[in-house]
């Protein structure tokens with residue numbers, strides 16, 4: 001029997017080539033342990049499965065990057081942000097790692113790390129897609145949280161709650177050592193951003209989503225319409241001719257499925273619903289990159305193996321694994 005074809009994104013020149021970036025970074029929030037996720041995911045066999053079961057040609061430097069050389073000795077708060085220089089330096093480097101794979105027309109899979117790393121991943125694909133195809137890319141952000149706080153309105157100062165603000169330029173900073181390296185080619189339009197799974201959105205974030213008309217499907221919408229209809233509406237908003245970057249925060253899943261994460265929120269997606277989102281995004285043939293973030297194997301230790309298994313399942317689904 002031949003393997004089922006993994007559909008390739010029609011936007012990639014090497015759709016079966018997978019560039020993997022293992023990002024052991026935890027500086028966007030305050031809990032230790034999230035830096036161990038890429039190692040745990042890889043040790044559980046994720047890359048082997050992608051190679052052997054799904055036929056991907058894996059490009060990986062076999063290094064888990066911790067970006068220690070990028071962490072400055074002094075890193076005082078700036079505009080209420082914690083560790084702004086460390087996060088800026090790490091994400092600047094991640095951005096060029098992701099860009100280097102994406103510019104060759106490879107699919108880019110990034111294993112986080114906390115969600116601040118999306119400042120690097122999304123800016124990297126966005127720039128490569130602009131250069132290669134002369135077009136803007138869309139972002140599907142699957143998360144309990146909107147992660148679109150402008151620094152001044154963040155309740156925590158944790159940058160993992162802010163990446164979409166910097167990526168859309170709702171937050172701007174000109175200092176080159178604090179995200180000033182983000183240029184126009186890195187930016188994503190608020191019209192091309194869609195959220196799925198939201199249930200813990202800060203007051204200021206709700207205001208931003210409303211004011212900028214950002215498309216968002218909360219758990220309420222999923223309860224009302226069902227996951228099938230919600231994914232259909234999310235994809236319809238993006239349109240069928242736009243490359244997609246999928247940023248999946250494992251805390252979008254209910255803690256029942258993914259307890260080992262830094263900011264769990266009850267009332268989330270089932271693992272099947274999470275996988276279904278990934279399967280549907282894959283089926284568009286437009287997916288060019290995926291992030292899996294916020295797996296923290298040291299939290300809720302009894303649930304760590306389950307959380308890692310859930311993460312692997314999400315990645316396989318997004319990369320074309322099918323049930324039949």
Ligand SMILES: NC(=[NH2+])NCCC[C@H](N)C(=O)O
Pocket residue numbers: 114115116145147149154155156157158160161162200202249251262263294
């Ligand atoms: N990537 C995450 N898990 N983000 C959680 C963010 C929580 C909260 N909204 C904050 O800004 O601090």
Ligand SMILES: [Mn+2]
Pocket residue numbers: 143144145249251252263294
């Ligand atoms: Mn989250």
Ligand SMILES: [Mn+2]
Pocket residue numbers: 115143145147160249294
């Ligand atoms: Mn998040």
